[in-house]
Amino acid sequence: MVISTILDFVFPPPPSVFTTAMSVVSVAMLAYLGLLEARGVHLQYSKFSLAPNKKVQSRTGMLLLYSPAFLAGLASFLIFPDGGLRFLILRSAISLHFFKRILEVLFIHKFSGGMGVGSMVVISLIYFLSTATSIYSQHLSEGLPEPPVDLLYPGIALFLIGIASNSYHHILLSKLRKEGEREYKIPKGGLFGWVICPHYLFEVIAFVGISFISQSVYSCSCSLAIFFYLLGRSYATRRWYTSKFEDFPEDVKALIPYIF
Template sequence: MTVLLSFIFPPPPSLVVSSMSVISLVSLANAGLSEIRGKHLNYSKFWNANPTAQKQIKLSSKAGMLLLYTPAFLAGLASFWIFPHQGLRSTMLQSAVTFHFFKRVFEVLFIHKYSGNMLLDSAIPITLSYFLSTVTMIYAQHLTLGLPEPPNNLLYPGIVMFVVGIIGNFYHHCLLSKLRGKGEKEYKIPKGGLFGLVICPHYLFEIIVFYGIAFISQTLYAFSFAIGTTFYLLGRSYSSRKWYHSKFKDFPKNVKAVIPFVI
């Protein structure tokens, strides 16, 4: 505990934030295990993995993705008005979270190409997760005002990690977009960048993004969310690799799921 407290602010005297730290970690980790077990959130290549998918309410992938990210982006934007000028760390956290979801919305509108739908039953919990995590993360940072800084300052390494993660994630999303020509909807084996090493490098860089945000914040909630996100994306990546193996006989055996040479 002493080692942990040297890297984070003391847990806030807020039952809501403390509870959300546990809920985020457990729920995201459980979602990752569900992905490995074949119970997927129904979007992207797994949008119709559920046998009852055809009977459920469907959104276009573009509309669904906008639903996922827009509330969190607006929450981040509103935080500059609700909690203005609260110091460098708070401003950097607000900026990082807001820019992350702005980038997501931008990609939905101008980068991604879509081949399927998204089930409303999956879109709602993901939207709530992103929105609540954004609100909680910014509020948890607000509660650190007046507290002494952690002995180990991770702010600047966090900024570097965030920038690397954002650039790497955007680059690999662009590569995925270029796989399909105009009007094409079929999946292909991704190539370029780190796709020769892992099937989901965009998830790898997204993990880096959230650890960058956690380093910037140095609150218990931010680290809980980053760890939970790691578990979920590991599970999703494992399932994606398994899916590619089932669809493409020539899929390279040495390509891992998300961490080069490891998983």
């Protein structure tokens, strides 16, 4: 009964050992990384970059995080020149997502400190592999019967809401510090009055939108994996703020308003 209900919303899993394995590995790995974040073992970037042995400048590191995934999205238009509307929108959404990230690194974010080389390699590889696998999994689904429940257009709406709201909160964060300032402040405006990581919340929404556009098992697994990781990261972020600021509001949650 449960499997039958799920199949109303997703394409039948393609007969691919690779995509099946990647679905399991993605959820397990990012859930584990999220648990480590919650326990205080952080990937070394942003406010958790604590002088690792080898590091690069934050701006350079962030560009190297997102560029391979963005290039993979662009390359997919050459590698798979044909495909239906869903495949076209999926590739466009993924490419747009990482292009937005690159623009934010270049023109919006303010950086201090560095990024651990090991963390940079791990995150960049995760983004690249998840992008390539999402596109490949969708390619394998071409020609299969469409799911009975079509989530394409709700997915587009969620994706656009997610990336627009994510950018808005990144802009609010960038305005906290004037040019030359390095100290952190408690964010205000937008949904920062409800959660300390609204940019993470809307990132999850954007990826849920991508999974709705795709309606593939892998993309759904990828969205779930990102949610698990950002749960841990947001929990650690809230704990960091409460340790740095005595006046941090107790009613401001980590990721989900009023809940978590």
